[in-house]
Amino acid sequence: xxxxxxxxxxxxxxxxxxxxxxxxxxxxxxxxxxxxxxxxxxxxxxxxxxxxxxxxxxxxxxxxxxxxxxxxxxxxxxxxxxxxxxxxxxxxxx
Ligand SMILES: [Zn+2]
Numbered sequence: 001x002x003x004x005x006x007x008x009x010x011x012x013x014x015x016x017x018x019x020x021x022x023x024x025x026x027x028x029x030x031x032x033x034x035x036x037x038x039x040x041x042x043x044x045x046x047x048x049x050x051x052x053x054x055x056x057x058x059x060x061x062x063x064x065x066x067x068x069x070x071x072x073x074x075x076x077x078x079x080x081x082x083x084x085x086x087x088x089x090x091x092x093x094x
Contacts, residue, residue: 004076005076007057027040
């Protein structure tokens, strides 16, 4: 697996410069019961397709950012600082 990922601070770099932080998850609203907390901590969608993810520029600016990547092709649609990311497109809604 090798592809380019564009750090919002540093620009395009080999993916080996980065650490994968997992898919973006939705925190439970309010105080979760044990089942909701378990699902939040341990369960992931692991989609075969486009998902929103956390990445850390480990060998660069050491900042976390968001990316939307197709897990089948590693095509990256966009990367952005968390505060600048497009609104979630319903990938975790409902
Ligand atoms: Zn960077």
